[in-house]
Amino acid sequence: MMDVNLMNAASQLEKVIRQSDEYKQLRKMYDEVNADPSARAMFENFRRVQMELQQKQMQGQQISQDEVMQAQKTVALVQQNPKISHLMEAEQRMGMIIGELNQLIMKPLEELYGKM
Amino acid sequence: MMDVNLMNAASQLEKVIRQSDEYKQLRKMYDEVNADPSARAMFENFRRVQMELQQKQMQGQQISQDEVMQAQKTVALVQQNPKISHLMEAEQRMGMIIGELNQLIMKPLEELYGKM
Numbered sequence: 405m406m407d408v409n410l411m412n413a414a415s416q417l418e419k420v421i422r423q424s425d426e427y428k429q430l431r432k433m434y435d436e437v438n439a440d441p442s443a444r445a446m447f448e449n450f451r452r453v454q455m456e457l458q459q460k461q462m463q464g465q466q467i468s469q470d471e472v473m474q475a476q477k478t479v480a481l482v483q484q485n486p487k488i489s490h491l492m493e494a495e496q497r498m499g500m501i502i503g504e505l506n507q508l509i510m511k512p513l514e515e516l517y518g519k520m
Numbered sequence: 521m522m523d524v525n526l527m528n529a530a531s532q533l534e535k536v537i538r539q540s541d542e543y544k545q546l547r548k549m550y551d552e553v554n555a556d557p558s559a560r561a562m563f564e565n566f567r568r569v570q571m572e573l574q575q576k577q578m579q580g581q582q583i584s585q586d587e588v589m590q591a592q593k594t595v596a597l598v599q600q601n602p603k604i605s606h607l608m609e610a611e612q613r614m615g616m617i618i619g620e621l622n623q624l625i626m627k628p629l630e631e632l633y634g635k636m
Binding site for chain 1: 539543
């Protein structure tokens with residue numbers, strides 16, 4: 405089990421993430437897409453296509469030209485919906501924050517690996 | 521740029537990671553392997569083989585029976601060295617901690633995705 409200092413520091417970070425403008429904005433955009441049945445259906449379809457491709461990629465399966473085109477069409481389609489494009493922008497900003505946080509947290513480990 | 525509250529909470533977590541018994545133990549084991557030229561060479565070879573296989577896997581390349589056997593031999597070999605096997609145990613414990621921390625930090629995002 406994790407020691408209590410680590411647990412507390414991680415819980416504190418989790419709380420601050422929840423309170424951040426970026427997270428609040430993301431939640432708001434999610435709620436707006438969720439409240440709009442047509443945007444929601446469009447976005448769910450988009451996520452399904454993305455996940456299928458990701459899974460194929462991770463399993464080392466070939467992705468056909470057709471599938472790439474289909475995926476690009478889906479992206480172009482959903483981005484025309486302002487609610488979805490705002491959600492995607494908010495997701496991107498939150499993703500960058502999470503990436504920066506991870507980099508900070510992984511610094512002690514990277515220092516070790518770097519020494520070898 | 522990240523807001524100052526996030527930055528502070530992440531820095532605090534980083535500090536606590538550095539102070540944790542698991543991290544101190546990992547650093548100690550690393551230093552011991554590093555200080556022993558033959559263990560160090562063995563471990564570096566092991567990491568090289570692991571990384572090559574991982575890269576192949578990520579690029580969706582086929583991994584041959586021969587390569588799998590070669591990798592298994594390398595693992596068996598390095599685990600016979602007590603310094604390396606202790607280091608690998610310490611890495612595993614630290615990896616579990618990092619995994620648990622990540623789960624905690626990702627909770628706010630998972631809640632959003634879970635709602636859809």
